Amino acid sequence: MSSQEKEEEQEKVKKEGGHAACLPCPLQSHICVMLNLAKLLHQRAGFRITFVNTEFNRARLLRSDPSFFSTSLDDFQFVTIPDGLPPLSDLDATQDVAELCEATRSFMALPFSHLVATLLETSSDESRGVSCILSDIFMSFTATPAAQQFNIPLLFVWTNSASSFLAPKHYRAIMDKLRPLSPPKHASSSEANTFMDTVIDWIPGMKCMRVRDLPNSFGTKDGDDDFVLNACLEVVQNIVDRNPTHPMIVNTCEALERDALKELSSISTPIYSIGPLHLLNKVVDVDDRSHGLKQIKGHLWKDNAECLEWLNSKESKSVLYVSFGSVAFLLREQLVEFAMGLANSKQPFLWIIRPDLVNQGDNTSANPVLPREFLEETKGRGFISGWCPQEEVLNHPSIGGFLTHCGWSSIMESMSAGVPMLCWPCFGDQKGNCRYVCSEWEIGLEIGNGVKRDDVESFVRKLMTDDGDDNETGKKLKKRAVEWKRIVHEAALGSSTSDFKKLVNYLTSLQN
Structure with a gap:
């Protein structure tokens, strides 16, 4: 494609794109996944992006990379909302996950709604308001009120594996079956290990799972007191029970999790499996205008080169x-x-x-x-x-x-x-x-x-x-790793790219 054809294609894309407000969960890996998605939508689909960080994380991002917010692009902006948490003595420490979970439920929804209102008030015909909200599922309680108040289409982003959504989804069934089998707290190690090795082969889409492979406290009498677990269950059940029609974007691919994705499609329609997102970003043609944006990584700690x-x-x-x-x-x-x-x-x-x-x-x-x-x-x-x-x-x-x-x-x-x-x-x-x-x-x-x-x-x-019992352990693992590298790269260029195009078509259709 000639440079003139590229410019014409990019101009066409810009006219078709909308304005996406991207709301990541304020944890490192979640920020990176959402940032990769935002970059893809900006570069491939011409979307105007408003990327929402917490004030705490904005300060951390500036300390780790002072150039993070210096992009001169007028259609990719970073904004902030408060998280309502007390300041930490160590400004670069990881915030308490339980406190963050509670803040997404009890505090952040109002500041986010105010932000969306401001974006709508200041929009012009050129910026086309806010056409969609892309919210990390763990921010669903923050994003949903704004989406409902302003009648904005809402899509959820699941940054974890597809299979990891299924255990919380089937939590009630798991508890009914496993809790009667759960040994008392002071049981012998033999009893405890026997229970933890119980095979769970009846959850659709999940393979080779045992009790010990489920999230902490799953299926045990301690589950009721596990705040983070219960927060995760509440978020997932909120999607399954109250928001099943919202499309879901998953950072995985069919080659890795075909069965789990099939089961997910019975919960939310449609499902867009567009992972690994960092690989999809590598195959994007970047114009000079967006080159600085591509270099931004969103790391909360300073990289040591x-x-x-x-x-x-x-x-x-x-x-x-x-x-x-x-x-x-x-x-x-x-x-x-x-x-x-x-x-x-x-x-x-x-x-x-x-x-x-x-x-x-x-x-x-x-x-x-x-x-x-x-x-x-x-x-x-x-x-x-x-x-x-x-x-x-x-x-x-x-x-x-x-x-x-x-x-x-x-x-x-x-x-x-x-x-x-x-x-x-x-x-x-x-x-x-x-x-x-x-x-x-x-x-x-x-x-x-x-x-x-x-x-x-x-x-x-x-x-x-390669110092295994048969002197082959390391060699086998390395060989398998190379095979899976090929499979994942092929998926990124194949099924994941196809799903991303479907996602873009869906988002573009929201403009009409």
């Missing part, structure tokens, strides 16, 4: 990347066990240790102090950073494995890069994600609930040095 230079000095597939994401926490003892396991493995590693990674056990953070013997043993062999450009790291030729908490975005980025995983899921959907990685797709190994240095050392060696 030095880790990429350090990786350049390492051999191919030799480095283990270690990161527990943006929300998961470690106890101090767990930090030490992971550290000594990495030290004793003798393998090179890049470890992301957020300043607030360590939790004292009472929901307060502590300084992540590493043992002196670890620092001495790993000098020159390990690189520790507070944050990094994860997608670039995983695609670096020196990376041979990923020790992960199994957040869905991390899994998608690892699969897209063809990197096998060591899995240590912490909470929520991460346990189910881990089960799929290890049993369904066979591209990872689960370390287990407890953290023992000897186990960490053993699993790292299995993955990185």
